[in-house]
Amino acid sequence: MEEFTVIGKRISKVDAVDKATGRALYIQDFKLPGMLYGRILYSKYPHARIIKVDTEKAKALPGVVTILTGEDIPPIRLGVYKDNPPLKSGKVRSCRDEVAAVAALDPEIAKEAIDLIEVTYEALPAIFDPEEALKPEAPLVHEDHKTNVLKMPWNLHYGDVEAARLEAAFNVQERFTTTWVTHCCMGTSGAIADVDNSNNLTVYTNTQIPSLAQKDFQETLKALGVKDRRVRVIKPSIGGGFGSKLDTYAYEHLAILLAWHARRPVKILFEREEEFLATSPRQPTVTYISMGCDREGKLLYRDMSMVLDNGAYTSWGATTPSVMMMPITSLYRVPNVRYTAKCVYTNNTYCQAMRGYGNPQATFAIESAIDMLAEAADIDRVEFRRINSNRPGDVTPQGLRITSCGLPECIDAVSKNLDFGQPREKGIGTGLASLIHVGGGARIYKSDGCGTMIKMDDYGKVDVFTGASDMGQGADTVIAQIVAEELGVKVEDIHVFHQDTDICPWDVGAHASRTTFVAGNSALGAARKIRLRLLAMASKATGVSEDKLVLKDRAFFAEGSPILPLPKLLRSSHFTPKGQMMMADNFYDPENENMGRDFRGNMSATYSFGTHGVRVKVDEATGKVEILDYIAAHDVGRAINPMLLDGQVHGGVLMGVGYALTEQVILENGRNMNPDFRDYKLLTAMDAIHSKPIVIETVDEKGPFGAKGIGEPGCVPTAPAIANAIYDAVGVRIRDLPITPEKVLAAIKKKKGAVSCGIDVFTQKEQPCE
Amino acid sequence: MRLPPFTYNRPQDLDEALELLNAYGKDCKILAGGTDLLVRMKQGLVAPMNLISLKALSELAEIRETATDLKIGAAAKLSDILAYQPVQGRWPGLFESIKAIGAPSIQHFSGTIGGNLCQDNRCQFYNQSRSFRRARQTCNKAGGSTCFAWKGGSDKCHSVCQSDTAPILIAMGAKVVIKSRQETRAIPLEELYSSIGEHPLTLGDNEMLTEILVPVRAPGDGSAFEKLAYRSAIDYAVVSAGAFVQTDGNQMLKASLVIGAVARGPLTIATIEKTLEDRPVGDEQAIDEAAKEAMNAAEAFMANNMTQPVEYRTQMVSVITKRALKLATKRALSNKEVSEAK
Amino acid sequence: MSKQSLEIIVNGENYFLAVEPNCTLMELLRDDLELTGAKEGCGEGVCGSCTVLMDGKPIRSCLTLALEASGSHITTVEGLAQHGDLDPLQQAFIDHGAVQCGFCTSGMLMSAKGFLLENPHAGKKEIRNALSGHICRCTGYTKIVEAVESVVDRSQEKR
Structure with a gap:
């Protein structure tokens, strides 16, 4: 096995000291001279015509500098479907629609001004159920779109599902639903926009896509009639991302528009309530699944259809089927697959990427149904998964090429520990579920690339300028480790810059668990270029041939002894006639493929796998579920930093547990009823579970030092593992997330045939006991 | 989130505080820990012109035991009550109820027992920001004339009392001392609550709660507090119950039960005293009957004032009642030596 | 006013x-x-x-x-840091990977500090209890609790 000095070590995050001493600056902490404070007025109705917006009183308020309404701004359309203006005119389509924006001398004045704006609405019939929105008589959310169904047809059919269905010995057919959950980044959203006298724009903002945000902001400048000016995006420390910052939001563009009009910097900072109301949650789904296997338990087909509640506008939530296709076609070997998904406009909030990007929703249905099918076939649930496990060398029906694959090892690791050494007791049960996820980038755009520049100074200190974005996950640390290993220096010799588009190269963004793989490979390539030059120079200086030289610990070694300190060599290269600078750049774009018209294509250069096992206790009187033990086995290729890796798994798992049990954005007729941490029930340290991560290293040949992505997988199989454990414990199958005590209790009562089976949480009506 | 403007007063003794209270009358709120009041002020639910801080009134923070009562000053910090040694052993129900409030580092070092008892009622349609509320008609509690929590609307406010300490203290027969500049009165804690959602306390504008008197324990009595919440911390109860029983080792002599988080005030289930009286200890059927009575009593008050479904909360009244009564009984049985221990 | x-x-x-x-x-x-x-x-x-x-x-x-x-x-x-020397608790947060996005970190540190001042020998459950009023979305709390625990251990050794 290769010996590494930095790779595979539990190294502290490079920004941990600043964060633990309060020095790290977040958007909350930024203030520019002359800065104004912006605030947004949101719609009072989920669907209404705007008759009049009267800003007179607000304008008269001392301290108010600028007020904008939908009529005051040029046509700007945000989002992947270009259907979302930053300020609405004519009509509002959801309660989070932006109707007006104010910039004032201080936040309180801005707030007061917002209260003084009088909007006259004419309420319109609204639609909140995506399946209802499909009906011809449903009100149209966008009249000019002619239909509520987005023109994004997601259908694939590989093999012959109907033929396989006839062939199958055992079948299951089920309906599952998931609802809105939201990122709950601890640091709320915010942006500062600053336009200089030459109309160059600087935006300080929390974003996971600095390069793409730059382009979006450029578009807004263009709409204002400004062309060919610089747009600079500066990223402060970010208080959590989880996918929420993969698009630009109206508030960022409103900060720009306000700053443009006021000719002063404008900051918009969300309060917590606004963060809940006006950022986009995870895409909810209604899923129909049928699946069948032969007598031996081999999966023969999987047939899934979904209706997605798109909300009133379109961001990345609508494209989550592109990633759902991966588990649907490729989690376990399944030769015949069919999938269709419709995204439907409603007057609800619109959705966004969130850790797992559709994968948790799809995997909830698949892995719940796998347990049901195993039971129908009378095959042990672990064995059933083993029989169907993906293997290295597989090409799945969608054309995903499985290279390294540790799924069998993950299943083994979990099954060995699934009883957690505990005897079986009443009300206690265990469950497991697996996952596949992109681990080698994901070609969503034409490019899946990332750039890196590296410069080394006289003393062996290294500046790395990366396109990658860190929002707490440790991208900067992993990149520092990769570069340090390659250049034979220490992590503390490395400074990673990722905060500023003026100095950092291009990247498509921190999504799809791609950063370690793509930005890591990009940094590795740049470092390698310098390394080769250093070796050549050192060989020349020492007379030792390059292949006998080892670069590590800030020196060149020959036959185990240091013979030339690295700084000395670097200085000599500067202080020599015709000297050279140690600088290099690299653009890495993985060898993955865009999906074709039939949605086939190897979207990632490699895939990550994992299996989770959980032991739960169900209180049969209250329906409350307690998690007793949790184990999470992941095939990560190679753990570059086991400590950060554990952190991703622990955090992902708890987010998954929240998704499974407690979290939901409650919308009542399109209005958020729980926009605060009291009623949006994130788990606390007292509820937090004891989760044990197990790392399976398969050393992927394409990954930087063998690594694959692990950012998202932790929260993917959690919900089905828990649902399966609840079934094992008390014999009830919950098909709708979150699995709240009232749902569990109602199911238990129903099963026991009790007189009162409680209320159906969906219909809000008494449900009959069977 | 910024607070609205007010004047801040920090009286140095109780007389000064009562004097100020008398002078300000309606335009004034008492600031203890601030964990309830300041949030409501930030949301624009209340905008008192004047605040009277209890910060300097150490006389209101005392905790001591006399021959007849455990006396707790209204401004005693929750953390100080938990740390007061006798509480955990002798008033376990009270100890449990305080532990169940919020989370240690949020409320316990700031929050006071008086604040917990005097907190305002809550409702998912009321405890929201101004912009949330502006999108609807003004509800009864906010000075309007409708109730969103009551099916079909109501001319009454159907908010819910979420004090965790009130149910157990009432069940144990606690009294409270209420003072104004003019007079001092001691009333059963129960009578502090008006059961009127709009203004859930019976305190006059010039009055303040100064002390809580919890009767000392007698041999054969036991108390318990049960709270069902979705999380282990920072959560309001779905249902809570305070139970107090007195046994002679074989039979129930006395029992009282108060349900929290279901009605406009702590809900005393008066009928269970008769139901349980003279029944053998450990009589499951008796407990079942009591639980059913509690559930039926609670059902009449249940409104859609929390995010959890009404039907589930109603069912849970029975479950939590049983648990509280059983635990209190168990404690009563192991409590023969209380008088000796003293 | x-x-x-x-x-x-x-x-x-x-x-x-x-x-x-x-x-x-x-x-x-x-x-x-x-x-x-x-x-x-x-x-x-x-x-x-x-x-x-x-x-x-x-x-x-x-x-x-x-x-x-x-x-x-x-x-x-x-x-917390004195004359540039980090408090042992800060160092523990850094060493144990208890810091991710960092937004909750200062609050966590201060609660943990206050708690340890009163309870220098607390166990895991008490630590979880003491931190239960803090929301962290990144770490799942595991490494935060471990970090606090590590400081507890050290102070026990000293005795």
């Missing part, structure tokens, strides 16, 4: 200030004293990001009036 005088000791330094009654301790620290380590995560006393020590006890600075802190000793995250 007129300003009232306030005498307060923050991280060992005496301040004589005039503040408006509705100024919270958090606003005083962040806006007036430019100590931005305490963060506003919710403004309602739920998330814990704004926690500081008041006379050694963790409190929510967003729900504490600045005037209520009059005469008190306040310690913020900026006051």
